[in-house]
Amino acid sequence: MIEGYKIVQIPRISDERGNLSFAELGQLLTFVVKRVYWLYDIKEIRGAHAHKELQQFIFCTHGSVEFTLDDGQQRESVILDSPDKGLCITKPLWRELVSFQNDPQVIVLASDVYDEQDYIRSYKEFQKWMSIS
Template identity: 45%
Template sequence: MKEIKKSGTSLSDAVELIDLERLSDPRGNLTFIEGGRHIPFDVQRVYYLYDVPAGEARGGHAHHNLQQLIIAVAGSFDVILDNGFERKTVTCNRPFQGILMKSLVWRELNNFSSGAVCLVLASMKYEESDYIRNYEDFISVARKG
């Protein structure tokens, strides 16, 4: 993890890298996630990103209330996380690890490997009004507290 510290509130209060349970078997591995047990919310929406062209980025937003778990189920990608005070880049490349993030965390996903698949478990159904799509607006909201 590369970390760029600005000042103020700790990003580790809003973001956590978690190891998910793995069941190993000669036939292959299995990882499972249960809402309310492995993550602090019941899953209301699941989506995944794939076939992201080389050099393209995804994300570029934050949420007022939504919490998410991001997992690289195949390949790898980087996630830039920012809480308005601190910035951190995390490389996702293990299907048994996820980035658990609370609300008010700006995220950008880039550097997708060929064949990468990003799985996202979300605490809310899609609600456009929950998105903060402008970085300056995000900074203003995040620093107010």
Template identity: 45%
Template sequence: MGGIDQHNLKTTTLEDINLIELPKIQDPRGNLSVIENGTIPFSINRVYYLYDVPSDAYRGGHAHKKLFQFLVPLSGSFDVVLKDGFGQGKIITLNKPNKGLLIVPGIWRELTNFSSGSVCLVLASEMFDEEDYIRDFAKFKSIKNS
């Protein structure tokens, strides 16, 4: 997949978001899930995780121009509020460590409603680049609707 050009950034919608079920190997000693090349549609260039997020706090509050992300709830649960700049948006609750959410460029995201002890793993297609962020929702809507 790689990057995405400016035209596609303007046309991505919530229809481009996917929940991906990860392989789950069940064992009486505990379950194991695997993310390998081909499990998600991009090469992983950055990995980070969110934890100890207060239940009344939120993370995110931005969109990306090029970056693809895959979010996995390793523990607990949280909501992902998604907006494409065209409609009302939607909320997806992540609460199973063998299901992750693929977010494409051009989608506004906010993470909220973290349960106690929740951990959100994020796999990203790009290294951190502040220029890739759109942090103002009015600017995001302007780009999407231009």
């Protein structure tokens, strides 16, 4: 198993009115959220990059999405298929969203604002960066 991510069970409160889930700082969230973005109407592979410093907490509120995560040596697949399951990425990992079912809607909570300098957009560059980090 590669390091740098974990699958977490997001709390769910259910009653006759429906379900409510949440993530709180100091519990599920280990970083202050500085950016929130969402993906929907996904038609083809997304991601295909890594971050040097950024941490993310990702969940799928509808449908399912498969992530391929890669540390430069090994690859693993993670499927988010329930709004009470989250993916927390805490270290540099190459990530791709590769498979989509039932019109997925994905929300990402990020530890920092958008910074192009934090992105590694070439897999070869990612492997090189990981070997010297």
